[in-house]
Amino acid sequence: MVKRSLLSIVLAVLLVTGLSPAGLEAAGPGAAAGGGPADVEALAAEAASALSRRLYKAAAERMEAMLARDPSLAPRVAPLLAYAYERNGERERGLKLLAGSRKARYALARAAITGAPLRLDGLEREVARTGLFFVDVGLASGVSGMGLESAVRRKALERALKDAFLSLVAEPGKKELSRFNDNILSSADSYYLSHYIFSTGEGRGFFRFAVVVFIDMGALTDTLESYGMIKARRKSTLQVGLLTRKGSDRLRKMLLSSLRSAGFNAVDMGAGALNPETMKTKGSIVVEISESPRVAGTVLGSNFKSIECVVEFAVVNGNNGVVITRLKGSHSLVHLNEEAGKEAAVKLAYEKVADTLRATLSDIGKRMGEEIASGALPPIELSVADSVEIFSNIYKSYAEEPFASVRLVNNSEREIRGVKVTLMVKDYMDFPSERLIERMAPGQKRTVELTAVFNNRVLELTENTLLQSEIVVTYYDGAESRSVTAALPIHVYEKHALVWDDKAKIASFITPRDPVVSTFASMAVREYNFPYINQALVKARAVFEALGVLGVTYIADPTPYATVSSDTTIVDHVQYPRETLERKGGDCDDLVSLFGAALESLGIKVMPVDAPSHLFIMFDTSIPEHLEGEFGFPPDMYVVHDGTIWVPFETTLVGSSFLLAWEKGVENYGKWGGEAAFVDPRKAWKKYLPATLPPAEFKGEVSKAAIEKVFGGELEELRRRRVRRLAARYLDLGEKGLAQAVIVYGENGLVDDALALARKLDASGALTPDTANNIGNVHFLKGDYEKALGYYRMAREKDATDPGILVNMARAYLKLGDRERAREVFAEAMAMDAGVKEKYLKVYVELGQ
Known part of the structure; x- marks a missing residue:
């Protein structure tokens, strides 16, 4: 009898009881450590070891192999794999892996990667910032059952909370460490969001657990600020106005709450058209919001409706109304109720682009915030047109044919030289495209058309995808090097579109x-x-x-x-x-x-x-x-x-x-x-x-x-159709016409048809030398060499000056086995025409001469 190890029994208990708080995603067989083949668990152990040593690329490779062997492991592997991608500089790849799932564990990982605020069922508060921590926990083998579950959770949380503390307080002194242990560690549950076991190990007298822990970094930061351990965060002074240009108020209110939670100085401007001259937008950024939900039709004649929605955000410089950048998101779904379906489509389309929008606003604030807040205009101003569409099947054409454009304005009173515009789409271009403008006069406006050398990874997109490209304009303002950046949404249709x-x-x-x-x-x-x-x-x-x-x-x-x-x-x-x-x-x-x-x-x-x-x-x-x-x-x-x-x-x-x-x-x-x-x-x-x-x-x-x-028979039918038409032109031209038709049939391999015509000619009793010779050729092709020889003799009698007839006779004699007679006749032909030997060299060789 094979005994189960103590570790496997413990894991069974953990998987049944779960490790997550009420309202959050419960751990299950597909999410916790057990249940896979031995090689999958070996890969998990290798990935855990690599993560502990911060070897993120190696860890990612092991986790990719786990998913390749067993895709059902995604709830356990995907959040941590996305984190490894992000730590290895492949943030977008990590987010793509997490896209589409509404599970709490995926949402926590997304928030940890993007820094976006998060609200989950079962949590009364909104989490301003989420942290993901990977920790090792060792426990004595004497602990079991629910006690083991509680011990894993407690030790993993303490370890993760300490890592979180050290990530915020770089070099804590004795006072800071003492306060952390006394005041923060003692109330660790205040910062706890969720955790799950990624892999396990068993040694002599102990269990080893590799655990993923999610920490409320926003709450921890607030606590550390209140104790004076870190400087208080400066709230953004750049005002961000939100204006609904098209659609209902729901999207504006959703975005308003999100931006304020993330520390933005966001204000509600209501609905209408933007007019910098009449609105108080100077010194601010304005986000124009448009939503377009629509019913695209019904599904297979049922009452279910196919609903599509596109949301668009135009980020505008409030000082002059120039669009800095545009972002788009879209979503399609099927719903029984039209209004509820539209509301859901708007929300899901927004969620696809929300992280990028917050990151874009943050980037604009860092690069241009002081300038915009002061009401000034940058020396070189960059604005983008609407989002563009490209088709991946013709991706090579965009290397020569412009597919997008940007607008540049020299707002200064001096000439600016060496203005370089680059466009890059991460992962789908191997190098940026580039345009150089040697000089821009004061006040000059310039439209720059953009091309792009996409790589064939665009063909790997299996569905229509919205990519964010980065446009960077660099230039010298006097001796100072300056740059301005904007995002251009590119809607890429998959390769069959x-x-x-x-x-x-x-x-x-x-x-x-x-x-x-x-x-x-x-x-x-x-x-x-x-x-x-x-x-x-x-x-x-x-x-x-x-x-x-x-x-x-x-x-x-x-x-x-x-x-x-x-x-x-x-x-x-x-x-x-x-x-x-x-x-x-x-x-x-x-x-x-x-x-x-x-x-x-x-x-x-x-x-x-x-x-x-x-x-x-x-x-x-x-x-x-x-x-x-x-x-x-x-x-x-x-x-x-x-x-x-x-x-x-x-x-x-x-x-x-x-x-x-x-x-x-x-x-x-x-x-x-x-x-x-x-x-x-x-x-x-x-x-x-x-x-x-x-x-x-x-x-x-x-x-x-x-x-x-x-x-079968098609080629023969095509041949007959062709030859009959070719021969038909000669059939009404008397004996010479019939003779030519015999040649046409014979040359095209239709020997029986050629013989049928030959018999008609023969029956006329008045054969010319050429006709008699050609009838002989038809019989030769048919394999009747005696008859062929007879017609050749007849042709010879009618025309004794044609050496070609003698050559044909020699060929017939050869087929009949009379080599000596064949040599004699061929010799006559050569005597008649010295060129016969060269022209009919094959026959000459066959005669053995």
């Missing part, structure tokens, strides 16, 4: 260099060798039918292309070709992108065709218009573009025959050709380069045998 304001954007989804697509295309065409029709047709047919074999189908979009292509307010969803392959389905734009990328990877040019309500494609055969006869298909089956023959094609018929999709493409072109717009990827790629996708491989299997098993 597309607005069809410029149809050329589809080129960013045509990814011929994606190894997934190029491998698939190469695999589809590699076994095909069919010289009787244009090779672009052969390859396009192989790719199209390979998609059918793989099970790729057309799936109609809930919002059809006809709607989204004509309404630029609607954001469409477009898949990358590799995703359409993997998901085995897509709508018209998805299939056009996939088919186009595959053909482009094979060197075949394509052009998406934007009809008024549909998107199809056409591909280039590379056959010049004047060589139409080489193509062989009727004019109503192709389009001439830029001097070459192109094939219109309907990709939504994937799974059907290639010929049917071709005919439908021709029909589409006939219907919309006059109104259609062509997208040339080679031109579009100059602006909308395809995204650089993560490394991946094509995991499917495609073969000629699999394609022909399902779509």
Whole structure:
């Protein structure tokens, strides 16, 4: 029988009883230390050890591994992992990890990271500032049950409170330490918010607990100030006025309470439009507040309503009404009650941007507070426009095409030189973009357009995300270096989002260099060798039918292309070709992108065709218009573009025959050709380069045998259609015409058809030398060498001066095994024309000469 360790029994007790006060999140199996596999607990122990030594990067790596092994550990790991990120300089990454959860433990960690005030259920007071502390606690093994729970809580709180004290009082003397022990430690519960066990260990005669403790740092700071241990905090003297420009009063009152709790000198300006000339805004910052909750529709025909809300805060210099920066937050939810849903959406949208807004106001106060409070204007004033939108699938285009702008004003009476404007989006740009203005005259206003070289991490965003960029303007005011900073909200649409304001954007989804697509295309065409029709047709047919074999189908979009292509307010969803392959389905734009990328990877040019309500494609055969006869298909089956023959094609018929999709493409072109717009990827790629996708491989299997098993006979049908049209031009031209038709059929491998025509010629009894020779060639191709030789002799009798007939006779003799006669005839041909040997060198070698 396997005995449970004393530690595991103790942990079971702790997990059942919980460790949090009433009203706060209770500890449970997913949040406390036990319950995971041995390797997860080993990682937890390593993370705890790293945290104790302040090795935050190493600790984060261990905790990331824990979540990778068991995502259900998130309530236990995520708050501490976010803290480790923040301590390692990755604050935004930590906040992103905590986003979306309303659990108390997550809220406490967020407040600890941001410094924002916090109110939780079960606490009567608002917590002005929260501290997160990670402590080790050792207890003798003789303690058990509820006694152990109480001892862990008491020792962890004392240790954390001491750490909190030392973080505020850098070098306490005996007097300060004595007062801490006597007056603060004795009332430790006054500063306690919550705690939970992160990991455990067991030694000889003791238990070891790694505990996360949340401390009310605001209350502790107030106490230390009252004892004179630290200097009293200076309240902000810069006034922040709050003005509702659009919406109800609820958001303004919410923000007013929050800012006052955080120490801001916030005042309520009511509702209306800002007018610095009539309002008393001089010497202050004004935050204009707008909220726009709306019902976007109902959910699947039910009574539940889809509610969206955008909140916006414009931070304005009250001295002149210039917008310093703008911040935006948005949230969507489903609710049965419209008014309650709108109120919740406003609150949640506000919470997404509240921390950033407080940090922005604090930063403005530090950099510009004295200047604004005095009523003065800065030498160089920076203002930003509204928040901007970018689409991550065309992220490369923003390196060349400006997507935002800022406004600069020289408020001084002197020329200012060397004004540099930089823009940076942390994590999504590897280096800031930069614009330099050599000089700005007194009073000059200048609009500066901004570009950005985003990295491909923007493609990792799985949902639309609001990012805050930092714009910094540096300049010299005389010999003094000065700077001004502003935040520009950038709404980033995830990689599948597309607005069809410029149809050329589809080129960013045509990814011929994606190894997934190029491998698939190469695999589809590699076994095909069919010289009787244009090779672009052969390859396009192989790719199209390979998609059918793989099970790729057309799936109609809930919002059809006809709607989204004509309404630029609607954001469409477009898949990358590799995703359409993997998901085995897509709508018209998805299939056009996939088919186009595959053909482009094979060197075949394509052009998406934007009809008024549909998107199809056409591909280039590379056959010049004047060589139409080489193509062989009727004019109503192709389009001439830029001097070459192109094939219109309907990709939504994937799974059907290639010929049917071709005919439908021709029909589409006939219907919309006059109104259609062509997208040339080679031109579009100059602006909308395809995204650089993560490394991946094509995991499917495609073969000629699999394609022909399902779509057999198509190439033969295409060949017959082509050859019949080519031959038809000669059938009414008498014997010479029929003779030429025999050649057409023979050269294209349709020997039986060639023989049928040859018999008609033979029956006429008046064969020319050329006709007799060509009929002989047809029989040769068919393998009937005796008949071939007979017709060659007939041609020889009619024309004894043609050395080519003698060469054909030599070839027939060789096939019949009469090498000597073959040599004799070939020698006659060489005697007749010295160039025969070189021209027919292969026959010469076969004769052994």
